[in-house]
Amino acid sequence: MFENPFLVSHQEIKWKNKKPFSKVFNDRYFQDSALEEIENVFIEPNSLREKFKSQKFTLVGELGFGLGISFLYTLKVFKEHNKKSLNYLDFVSVEKFLPTVKQIRKAASLFPELEEISQIFLKHYHPIHNGIIKIHLAEFNAALTIINADIQDAFKLIQHNFGKFDAWFLDGFDPKQNPEMWTSKVIENINKCSKNNATFGTYTSSGLLKKSLNENQIGYQKVSGFKKRHKLVGSLNSKDDISNTPLPRKIAVIGSGIAAAGVVHAFTKLRISCDVFEKNSHLHSGASGNHAAAMYPKFQFNNSAMNRFLVQSYFFAYQQMLQFSESFYPSKARFFGMNERTAKWIERVGANDSFPLFKEVAQNSASIQGGVLAQTDFLKGAYLEPRKLTERIFKNSPSKIHFNHDLISIKHNSNLATLSFANGKSYEYDAVILAIGSGLQQWIEGLQVSKGHIIGIPKKYVRKISQPIHHQGYILPPLNDYIWMGSTYEHEYRDLEISSKQIYKILNAQKMFLKSDEIPDEEILVRASERVSRSNKFPIAAKISQNHCLYAVGALGSRGFSSSFLCGEVVANQIRGGFIPVDDEVLENLEV
Ligand SMILES: Cc1cc2nc3c(=O)[nH]c(=O)nc-3n(C[C@H](O)[C@H](O)[C@H](O)COP(=O)(O)OP(=O)(O)OC[C@H]3O[C@@H](n4cnc5c(N)ncnc54)[C@H](O)[C@@H]3O)c2cc1C
Numbered sequence: 001m002f003e004n005p006f007l008v009s010h011q012e013i014k015w016k017n018k019k020p021f022s023k024v025f026n027d028r029y030f031q032d033s034a035l036e037e038i039e040n041v042f043i044e045p046n047s048l049r050e051k052f053k054s055q056k057f058t059l060v061g062e063l064g065f066g067l068g069i070s071f072l073y074t075l076k077v078f079k080e081h082n083k084k085s086l087n088y089l090d091f092v093s094v095e096k097f098l099p100t101v102k103q104i105r106k107a108a109s110l111f112p113e114l115e116e117i118s119q120i121f122l123k124h125y126h127p128i129h130n131g132i133i134k135i136h137l138a139e140f141n142a143a144l145t146i147i148n149a150d151i152q153d154a155f156k157l158i159q160h161n162f163g164k165f166d167a168w169f170l171d172g173f174d175p176k177q178n179p180e181m182w183t184s185k186v187i188e189n190i191n192k193c194s195k196n197n198a199t200f201g202t203y204t205s206s207g208l209l210k211k212s213l214n215e216n217q218i219g220y221q222k223v224s225g226f227k228k229r230h231k232l233v234g235s236l237n238s239k240d241d242i243s244n245t246p247l248p249r250k251i252a253v254i255g256s257g258i259a260a261a262g263v264v265h266a267f268t269k270l271r272i273s274c275d276v277f278e279k280n281s282h283l284h285s286g287a288s289g290n291h292a293a294a295m296y297p298k299f300q301f302n303n304s305a306m307n308r309f310l311v312q313s314y315f316f317a318y319q320q321m322l323q324f325s326e327s328f329y330p331s332k333a334r335f336f337g338m339n340e341r342t343a344k345w346i347e348r349v350g351a352n353d354s355f356p357l358f359k360e361v362a363q364n365s366a367s368i369q370g371g372v373l374a375q376t377d378f379l380k381g382a383y384l385e386p387r388k389l390t391e392r393i394f395k396n397s398p399s400k401i402h403f404n405h406d407l408i409s410i411k412h413n414s415n416l417a418t419l420s421f422a423n424g425k426s427y428e429y430d431a432v433i434l435a436i437g438s439g440l441q442q443w444i445e446g447l448q449v450s451k452g453h454i455i456g457i458p459k460k461y462v463r464k465i466s467q468p469i470h471h472q473g474y475i476l477p478p479l480n481d482y483i484w485m486g487s488t489y490e491h492e493y494r495d496l497e498i499s500s501k502q503i504y505k506i507l508n509a510q511k512m513f514l515k516s517d518e519i520p521d522e523e524i525l526v527r528a529s530e531r532v533s534r535s536n537k538f539p540i541a542a543k544i545s546q547n548h549c550l551y552a553v554g555a556l557g558s559r560g561f562s563s564s565f566l567c568g569e570v571v572a573n574q575i576r577g578g579f580i581p582v583d584d585e586v587l588e589n590l591e592v
């Protein structure tokens with residue numbers, strides 16, 4: 001396992017006659033006629049053309065992402081067979097060494113057929129962290145998940161995904177150079193991961209692989225493969241098959257904040273629509289209705305489940321939000337160390353080679369008054385307009401929002417949930433997701449709710465802010481001529497009335513950025529709302545009633561915009577029986 005999520009090992013390649021050759025495994029990545037071989041060894045034995053045409057979802061697994069050529073070619077075949085974009089490809093690949101963008105570009109350039117696809121893919125591919133990386137490819141109705149881990153660890157991370165795969169590409173290097181990719185344990189795990197009768201293809205018919213298949217009682221045929229080589233193909237006999245999980249016909253999402261939007265967005269990608277119910281007559285009534293928000297990339301130095309979640313969810317959200325460019329603004333983000341603890345953190349990220357996205361900032365470059373002990377810029381920071389973002393997510397989806405629907409009870413009979421609303425209406429659903437912010441307290445014990453203020457000041461009263469600054473709270477670049485700053489934490493409060501004391505608390509924390517001590521109260525915009533968290537500090541993304549199809553997403557704390565997208569992805573895939581892109585320990589922590 002890695003020491004922290006940012007330690008990324010890349011492929012080590014020698015280019016011999018323009019062809020890639022692994023320095024580590026002393027073998028070539030693919031044959032000269034690689035695409036024909038992929039067709040012959042992986043696409044055809046797995047009947048992928050038929051599956052792509054007839055199945056709504058296909059989950060393909062690969063051992064050895066390498067330089068992504070098999071993936072890119074599969075994507076091309078999928079695109080050709082999914083003309084109406086009704087079906088969905090989930091491609092999951094295990095790889096110890098992440099290729100760089102440059103390495104993929106150079107390898108893909110050997111195949112003119114892949115040029116267009118690889119260009120689109122590379123726009124989305126940023127190998128920033130290790131662990132599980134999911135990249136959604138809206139252009140193809142497909143997603144790639146790389147499990148960046150050694151094969152010995154990879155399956156231990158994803159046991160909750162056993163029984164789901166339709167097809168496998170077994171593509172390690174030559175078994176003589178790379179025996180650990182072909183062991184009996186690996187084959188046992190592939191079998192467990194798969195649906196019953198899932199298929200596999202491999203270019204080798206080595207004794208080691210045959211022994212591993214025999215030890216797991218997996219039938220195979222040795223057939224002539226590409227260029228007179230022999231290949232093994234066969235079908236698996238998993239007992240963990242969950243393919244009979246029915247896809248819910250009707251899904252309800254309760255709430256319309258960022259937690260609900262994260263779920264709806266995950267379903268939209270799968271071409272599944274939901275009914276959304278909001279108790280108020282409009283969007284933006286809860287904490288997600290703030291006018292501005294920051295992405296908060298304060299990561300830790302360890303490889304704890306929490307840090308893996310923070311890093312993975314941050315970059316997943318980042319990739320998802322890039323498509324909503326009119327509400328999401330990538331920029332650097334600056335951290336000021338105003339106390340010993342943060343200054344120490346800044347010094348550590350600056351001095352640590354495994355945090356290349358943090359760049360130390362010379363002290364004198366700050367145009368502020370004293371008190372700053374250390375500073376650093378994070379190169380992939382961002383800020384956003386939550387109102388616009390949630391509006392766009394709902395607008396982009398086939399889901400419909402029903403306002404003035406305050407959920408008051410849920411009754412279960414057999415597999416159906418009957419939802420009753422305060423307006424007297426009731427409806428039946430196969431799956432229900434509660435994304436109701438502080439309303440979750442009614443359903444889940446042990447949640448902590450705090451009140452927070454955020455304020456907007458006309459920019460004429462504030463020094464120039466060109467990137468989000470994090471120190472005691474945050475201060476953001478201007479949006480519609482206002483500079484937003486926040487936020488406060490009150491654990492004991494009666495209602496959501498605006499409090500002058502809290503406004504002055506924020507102004508005081510940000511005073512080094514103010515041009516004037518006298519800002520007229522009536523020119524300050526203020527909003528107070530509730531944030532929800534729980535003692536393990538993880539959000540909730542889980543089934544909350546074992547016998548019924550009732551799920552919750554929430555407790556997003558003060559980083560709701562970073563975590564909601566991955567939480568939505570987790571729950572949507574739990575409901576549809578798809579690949580859940582987080583590791584077992586993270587998943588356990590997201591449960592209630
Ligand atoms: C002051 C402040 C500043 C913040 N700043 C940031 C930031 O900069 N960056 C960041 O990432 N996070 C920030 N957060 C946290 C973030 O705003 C929250 O984590 C997030 O908005 C929570 O989203 P949610 O969808 O769970 O809840 P909400 O946004 O509260 O949405 C819940 C929705 O459910 C509806 N609802 C409730 N009960 C029912 C019912 N019974 N029936 C139907 N509908 C119902 C509500 O009306 C509401 O629309 C901040 C929070 C606060 C308080």
Ligand SMILES: C[S@@+](CC[C@H](N)C(=O)[O-])C[C@H]1O[C@@H](n2cnc3c(N)ncnc32)[C@H](O)[C@@H]1O
Pocket residue numbers: 028029030063064065066067068069070071094095096097149150151152171172173178180181
């Ligand atoms: C033949 S290459 C795969 C080629 C790839 N499918 C492509 O299209 O470019 C084999 C891959 O297996 C990876 N690999 C080898 N041993 C591994 C291990 N122990 N754990 C995870 N990946 C491993 C290598 O890093 C290499 O990228």
